[in-house]
Amino acid sequence: MPLRTAYDAVIVGGGHNGLVAAAYLARAGRSVLVLERLDHTGGAAVSTRAFEGVDARLSRYSYLVSLLPKRIVTDLGLRFETRRRRISSYTPKGDGGLLVDSESASRTRESFVRLTGSDRDFEAWQDFYGMTHRVAQRVFPTLTGPLPSKAALERIVDDAEAWSALFERPLGETVEARFEDDLVRGVVLTDALIGTFTHAHDASLLQNRCFLYHVIGNGTGDWDVPVGGMGALTDALADAARAAGAEIVTGAEVTDIETDGAVAEVTYDGDTTGTGTGTVGARYVLVNASPHALAGLLGEQAPPKPEGAQLKVNMLLNRLPRLRDTTVDPREAFAGTFHIAESYRQLQTAYDQAAGGAIPAEPPSEIYCHSLTDPSILAPELAARGMQTLTLFGLHIPARLSAGKDALLKAVLAQLDAVLDEPITDCLALDPDGRPCIEAKTPADLEREVGLPGGHIFHRDLSFPYGDDDSGRWGVETARPNVLVCGAGAIRGGGVSGIPGHNAAMAVLEREQAV
Numbered sequence: 001m002p003l004r005t006a007y008d009a010v011i012v013g014g015g016h017n018g019l020v021a022a023a024y025l026a027r028a029g030r031s032v033l034v035l036e037r038l039d040h041t042g043g044a045a046v047s048t049r050a051f052e053g054v055d056a057r058l059s060r061y062s063y064l065v066s067l068l069p070k071r072i073v074t075d076l077g078l079r080f081e082t083r084r085r086r087i088s089s090y091t092p093k094g095d096g097g098l099l100v101d102s103e104s105a106s107r108t109r110e111s112f113v114r115l116t117g118s119d120r121d122f123e124a125w126q127d128f129y130g131m132t133h134r135v136a137q138r139v140f141p142t143l144t145g146p147l148p149s150k151a152a153l154e155r156i157v158d159d160a161e162a163w164s165a166l167f168e169r170p171l172g173e174t175v176e177a178r179f180e181d182d183l184v185r186g187v188v189l190t191d192a193l194i195g196t197f198t199h200a201h202d203a204s205l206l207q208n209r210c211f212l213y214h215v216i217g218n219g220t221g222d223w224d225v226p227v228g229g230m231g232a233l234t235d236a237l238a239d240a241a242r243a244a245g246a247e248i249v250t251g252a253e254v255t256d257i258e259t260d261g262a263v264a265e266v267t268y269d270g271d272t273t274g275t276g277t278g279t280v281g282a283r284y285v286l287v288n289a290s291p292h293a294l295a296g297l298l299g300e301q302a303p304p305k306p307e308g309a310q311l312k313v314n315m316l317l318n319r320l321p322r323l324r325d326t327t328v329d330p331r332e333a334f335a336g337t338f339h340i341a342e343s344y345r346q347l348q349t350a351y352d353q354a355a356g357g358a359i360p361a362e363p364p365s366e367i368y369c370h371s372l373t374d375p376s377i378l379a380p381e382l383a384a385r386g387m388q389t390l391t392l393f394g395l396h397i398p399a400r401l402s403a404g405k406d407a408l409l410k411a412v413l414a415q416l417d418a419v420l421d422e423p424i425t426d427c428l429a430l431d432p433d434g435r436p437c438i439e440a441k442t443p444a445d446l447e448r449e450v451g452l453p454g455g456h457i458f459h460r461d462l463s464f465p466y467g468d469d470d471s472g473r474w475g476v477e478t479a480r481p482n483v484l485v486c487g488a489g490a491i492r493g494g495g496v497s498g499i500p501g502h503n504a505a506m507a508v509l510e511r512e513q514a515v
Contacts, residue, residue, distance in 0.1 A: 002249055006281030007031045009508060010266045012254045012297070013288030013451075013487065015043025019237035020501030021286050021486045023076045026244035028509055033280060034246060035268050037253040037451065041238045043288075044450045044457070045496050047231030047377070050314055050439055053432040055379035056389060058314050059230035059370060061441070061450060062457075063391050066217030066224065067497035068233070069144055078236040082224035083373050087336030090328060091187050092419040093343075097325045098183060099332070102222075116181045124178045128188070129215075131162050136216035139465060143492050143499050144506075147467040147475040167464065171208050172200025175344070185344035190366065190395070191215060195457040197309035197398050199351045200344070209462040213494055223337075225373040230496065237498075257285055257297045261481045286486040286504045289451065290459035294478070294485065308443030308455025309354075311365075311394035311408050316429045316437035319386050320369065322421035334369040334390065341365070341415050342395075350396040359403050363412045365394040387429055392416070399443035399455050409440045459489035467491060474507040476500060484508070 009025050011018045014036030026032045040046070044061035065082050073080060088100040099111045105126070112122035138156050142148055148156065157163050165174040171192050179185045189200055192211035200207060215221040226233055238248060252270040259265070264282045287294045295302035320330040341350070341362040350360035371378050371389045378387060394412045401408070417423050428436040443455020453459060467475055475491030476484045486504035487493060493500040 001276065002033050002278070002280055003247060004031065004033070004280070007033045008282070009033075009284045009286055010035065010264070010280055010282035011286045011288060011486065012257075012266070013037070013043065014041035014238070014248060014250065015288050015487065016045045016234050016237055016496060016498055017487050017493075017501035018043075018286070018288030019234060019241050020072060020076070020498035021288070021505045022241040022246040022248070023237060023244055024502060024505035025508060026241055026246040027076070028505075030508075032241070032246040033282075034241065034248040035252045035254050035266070036248065036250045039251050041248060041250065042231055042234035044446070044452065045230045045234045047229030051316060051429075051431045051435075051437040054316060054382075054429070054437060056316050056382060056387070057229045057231065057377045058316075058389055059226065059391070060314060061312065061446065062230055062496050063370065064223040064368075065226050065230075065233070065496050066222060067213065067495040067499065068218075069140075069497070069499065069502075070218060071144065072498045072502055076237070076240045078233070078240060080233050080236045081227045083227055084222055084224050085336050085368075085373055087332050089187060089337040089339060090333040091183060091339040091342065092323065092325055092333075093183055095324050095326075097328060097333075098187065099328055100336070112184070115183065121179050121181050121184045125184070128178055129221075131159070131165070132215040132221060133219075134159065135162050135166060136221050137219040139212075140216045140219045143465060143497075144502055146473050147465075147471055147491060149468070150464075150466045153466040166208055166212055167205075170201045170203065170205060171211055175200060182345055183343045186342045186347055187339060189344060189347055190339060190342050190364075193347065193395050194366075194393070195308070195310055196462070197307060197351070197354070197396065199348055206461055209464055212464070213462055225370055227374050227376065229370070229374075229377050233496070254297060256299070257287075257483065259285065259298075259480050259483055264482055283482060284508050285483045286508070287483065288487040288501070289489075290453040290456075290487065291485065291489040292453040292460070293451070294483075294489075298480065298483070303460075305454045306456035306460045307399045308446060308452065308457060309396060309398040310443070310455075310457065311392075311397040311412060312441040312446075313392035313394065313409065313412065314439050314441075315390040315392070315424075317388045317390055317427045318429050319427055320388055321424055321427045324419055324421050331372055334367065334388075335372040336368065338367040339364075340367065340419060347395075354396040354398055354401065357400065357402070359401060359408060359411050360396055363394055363415055364396060365392050365412050365415065367392045367416070397442070405440055405442050408442065458494035459487055462494050463491050465492045472507075473510075474503045476504040476507055
């Protein structure tokens, strides 16, 4: 039960962004209550022993870290670290493939030449990602400050060509102009499609928005492995919030928010855990839930529910599978991002088929092995036996598809098998009852289990990191002056970043200082 009847801030939802907001506000001396629907904190950023009787802690939903600012880790004194992956990506093609080694330009060049017959696309690759790196260094620091206008951000970018390519024109135009090889084009485009159901020439620039967030993290665009699994971050955040004085009540589902703009009353239902149904007062309510869910809590007309478009598959293997490409070690190929059926043409065909309601004939996916970079997620005896985890993220699997989970899983695994020298099922570990260690999560699963609306991993379509007259000073404001969005649905939300939680906390503290 909450210890008070009223708080300076009540935070709805104990996912990572809510915990960031709680920690910042509590450290600033504010009374803070976090109400979490589930029986644990962390939301989609958790580590789970997914297979009964098997001591392997998988990052069940979200799985890599790029957008978490180092300043949040430092400010909150978090005991949390990430490890960089030397291999950026491997993309098989026939009996060969494209290997991108982030620490060896010469090795990467050789791989490009073997694939394409020249070094033209390698040079284009270096130039293009040099451009995105410069943009990242300029844009990322703005994400934890007041929201700039579009014109202000353009001045910060200070590169007309980059601004046009990333913010003004469909990304497909840039990809096609800069790169010749179809596979190389696809590898570039994939960052525009993670958790986003769209295509290269979408006039809304949804693909550009998604791409931008995938290349600006911490000024480098690196996607790193969380040591101890994603739950290590949210456990550290919960510890930091509690240490600062925040209260966290789990098993308490918020059902209603009433506010006059100055004070609010939050109603919650905790009957299933014995917490009881109750209400608490708050000067501010920070909502770590989607805009769709927030509208329901306020009794307002909800915006259309967004649509998730992915299949997340978690596996535990006795060993890594053999590849058709014998020139690359599977321990390198799977350590980075392993691309499946993600050539430029394959991505467009898969999108067209899924938009028409069919499972793509060649469903694209991306795979990586957490345990190669961080074996600590495996019990010592599992690691000693050479066991490995494998995470598959399937693209262009929108919630609208009527096919069942088994059919979707069968389709994506068949496409993986097409580039292996043996079926992936031959490598799966078995739990003590003889069941294969594999699970799949559809958009419907994500909505039911962790409250992602429509299974959309970003809560809604991503936005460019700038505002207009209606965006508010921090990009977290709502029409109710004392109700703020601190989740992924905020402007500059999405991914495991903590940025919306930080910005919502800063908005509260700034307002109080101005009074």
